[in-house]
Amino acid sequence: MRIGGVIAAACAALVLGGAQTSAQTDARPRAAASATETVVVELFTAQGCAGCPEANGVVERLADEAGVILLTWPVDYWDWLGWKDTLARPAFSARQRDYVQALRLRAPATPQVIVDGRRTVAAAAGPLDAVVAEEAARRDWPPEVEFREGADRVGVGSGRVPEGGAEVVAVIFTSGVQSVRVGAGDNRGKTVRQVNVVRSVARLGAWTGRPEVYALPDGLDADDGVAVLVQSRADRRILGAARR
Numbered sequence: 001m002r003i004g005g006v007i008a009a010a011c012a013a014l015v016l017g018g019a020q021t022s023a024q025t026d027a028r029p030r031a032a033a034s035a036t037e038t039v040v041v042e043l044f045t046a047q048g049c050a051g052c053p054e055a056n057g058v059v060e061r062l063a064d065e066a067g068v069i070l071l072t073w074p075v076d077y078w079d080w081l082g083w084k085d086t087l088a089r090p091a092f093s094a095r096q097r098d099y100v101q102a103l104r105l106r107a108p109a110t111p112q113v114i115v116d117g118r119r120t121v122a123a124a125a126g127p128l129d130a131v132v133a134e135e136a137a138r139r140d141w142p143p144e145v146e147f148r149e150g151a152d153r154v155g156v157g158s159g160r161v162p163e164g165g166a167e168v169v170a171v172i173f174t175s176g177v178q179s180v181r182v183g184a185g186d187n188r189g190k191t192v193r194q195v196n197v198v199r200s201v202a203r204l205g206a207w208t209g210r211p212e213v214y215a216l217p218d219g220l221d222a223d224d225g226v227a228v229l230v231q232s233r234a235d236r237r238i239l240g241a242a243r244r
Helices: 003-025 052-060 090-102 125-136
Strands: 039-045 068-074 112-115 119-121 145-147 153-156 166-181 191-207 212-215 225-232 238-243
Touching (some): 039 052, 052 068, 052 125, 068 090, 068 166, 090 191, 112 125, 119 125, 153 166, 153 225, 191 212, 191 225
Parallel strands (some): 039 068, 068 191
Antiparallel strands (some): 112 119, 166 191, 225 238
């Protein structure tokens, strides 16, 4: 079953089982029955990691799934095996270390999938489908994130700020698949496919819980993928997200 089908089934069950309770306890003018939350799936991977090509393939099918933002972060700490990852950046490894600390994990791992900054999940179709469906059915009333006309600014709506504050970041990525033939290390001779590979990340500013408009980084091309994330500083939960 496609992820979209999983999300739809999970949300239908939620609505049918809890519609009366939701109507009684939440007076906000939003149709919980028809909408799901955007889910951010982040894959930390490396061209030199023997187990990563399989994980890359598992998450690749999410790239065009409605309601899912898939981001691939190539890390550089496998370079010592003899192949320097052509797409990795030290900042991407640093982002993974932030998750390790926030989620109280023992150490970074590759491949590693993190969903909505809240939880890790095995890079296998069944477990990943289930977690994405659960996150899509979450009812946290996130701040709305909307790209403005001209696509050089993004608006973030109001909401509850977590303890420790929150920030807005722009993740710039190359949409679609990139293939790299690996010349050394564990994957020598293999062509590794990666999708929605991140190129850079920029902090746009703090989010105080009030509506605000942020300028996107200069120099973006029309075909650049851009994901804007509202993220808790302390526990790294992703509170809201959108992509163009």
